[in-house]
Amino acid sequence: xxxxxxxxxxxxxxxxxxxxxxxxxxxxxxxxxxxxxxxxxxxxxxxxxxxxxxxxxxxxxxxxxxxxxxxxxxxxxxxxxxxxxxxxxxxxxxxxxxxxxxxxxxxxxxxxxxxxxxxxxx
Amino acid sequence: xxxxxxxxxxxxxxxxxxxxxxxxxxxxxxxxxxxxxxxxxxxxxxxxxxxxxxxxxxxxxxxxxxxxxxxxxxxxxxxxxxxxxxxxxxxxxxxxxxxxxxxxxxxxxxxxxxxxxxxxxxxxxxxxxxxxxxxxxxxxxxxxxxxxxxxxxxxxxxxxxxxxxxxxxxxxxxxxxxxxxxxxxxxxxxxxxxxxxxxxxxxxxxxxxxxxxxxxxxxxxxxxxxxxxxxxxx
Ligand code: SF4
Ligand code: SF4
Ligand code: FES
Numbered sequence: 219x220x221x222x223x224x225x226x227x228x229x230x231x232x233x234x235x236x237x238x239x240x241x242x243x244x245x246x247x248x249x250x251x252x253x254x255x256x257x258x259x260x261x262x263x264x265x266x267x268x269x270x271x272x273x274x275x276x277x278x279x280x281x282x283x284x285x286x287x288x289x290x291x292x293x294x295x296x297x298x299x300x301x302x303x304x305x306x307x308x309x310x311x312x313x314x315x316x317x318x319x320x321x322x323x324x325x326x327x328x329x330x331x332x333x334x335x336x337x338x339x340x
Numbered sequence: 341x342x343x344x345x346x347x348x349x350x351x352x353x354x355x356x357x358x359x360x361x362x363x364x365x366x367x368x369x370x371x372x373x374x375x376x377x378x379x380x381x382x383x384x385x386x387x388x389x390x391x392x393x394x395x396x397x398x399x400x401x402x403x404x405x406x407x408x409x410x411x412x413x414x415x416x417x418x419x420x421x422x423x424x425x426x427x428x429x430x431x432x433x434x435x436x437x438x439x440x441x442x443x444x445x446x447x448x449x450x451x452x453x454x455x456x457x458x459x460x461x462x463x464x465x466x467x468x469x470x471x472x473x474x475x476x477x478x479x480x481x482x483x484x485x486x487x488x489x490x491x492x493x494x495x496x497x498x499x500x501x502x503x504x505x506x507x508x509x510x511x512x513x514x515x516x517x518x519x520x521x522x523x524x525x526x527x528x529x530x531x532x533x534x535x536x537x538x539x540x541x542x543x544x545x546x547x548x549x550x551x552x553x554x555x556x557x558x559x560x561x562x563x564x565x566x567x568x569x570x571x572x573x574x
Contacts, residue, residue, distance in 0.1 A: 230533075230540035231573045234566070296541075300500040 240285035399488035491548035508548035508558030
């Protein structure tokens with residue numbers, strides 16, 4: 219049976235809010251990065267590096283990273299619990315669903331740790 | 341002659357559902373789909389469907405008419421027939437009992453969940469609980485629902501999770517009682533809707549609005565419930 223245990227915030231309201239808040243952060247980050255690239259005519263490594271050396275940029279990037287993880291988890295959790303269900307595909311659903319969620323969790327954790335290392339590591 | 345394709349299934353004798361094609365002489369009249377079904381029934385008494393009031397108030401003959409859910413009794417041929425062909429199927433997403441008759445159990449179960457009756461634990465006044473015309477007006481567009489299930493069975497979210505997503509019809513009724521000034525079980529009602537499925541599986545596709553034969557707008561009601569849930573959480 220599909221239950222709420224694996225949803226992000228366990229409540230509809232918090233998932234809904236988190237989905238929207240993370241979308242806003244992602245939009246702001248995308249606009250900023252694209253704008254920065256377009257408005258910096260000769261972008262080279264040292265400039266790019268200098269940008270990411272600033273504390274606020276690191277925090278902003280980390281926020282964007284966490285937003286992607288939350289946004290993807292909530293969105294894909296909805297997709298998974300719509301289509302990978304006993305009702306839709308029969309008894310193999312449970313295994314498939316847990317597998318999909320496992321892969322998703324693994325990817326999410328990997329990207330988060332990797333991203334933190336890139337942004338904060340030296 | 342109008343060509344009519346009907347979904348047929350009798351679980352006692354048929355292994356799988358099949359489509360049967362009939363020809364009906366409408367004598368050039370713009371009949372209602374239900375009239376056509378009555379003519380078919382005269383041709384073939386084994387054909388099964390539900391109907392009662394034949395004027396759009398009982399909600400028993402909801403079906404899929406040329407791909408769109410509607411009430412057969414108030415759907416004129418001129419509004420649905422294309423290329424002289426009429427295709428009739430049972431409402432999607434509910435188990436078929438026979439031909440065009442579906443098992444509405446799952447649909448009613450969701451209706452039951454929203455506790456569709458007035459709840460008020462304050463002492464009853466001597467005569468009746470009064471409501472101002474403005475308070476009464478808030479129920480317009482909500483109380484008219486006839487529970488035909490055209491909306492919920494057109495909703496993909498209800499198809500996938502009919503046991504957990506209340507569906508547009510149930511949610512319209514949930515809001516009908518949330519909006520009623522005489523009901524004071526608001527907190528109890530909202531607390532039962534605050535999971536990721538009951539309300540929040542609505543993705544705003546508005547299939548429900550597009551098909552409701554009574555012209556109601558479940559999506560708007562769902563939005564209002566969502567606002568109430570957000571305010572409650574804030
Ligand atoms: S608006 Fe919501 S309830 Fe209506 S059909 Fe779409 S998902 Fe279903
Ligand atoms: S909201 Fe409209 S379509 Fe849905 S059950 Fe009520 S009357 Fe039927
Ligand atoms: S027969 Fe009653 S609504 Fe159509």
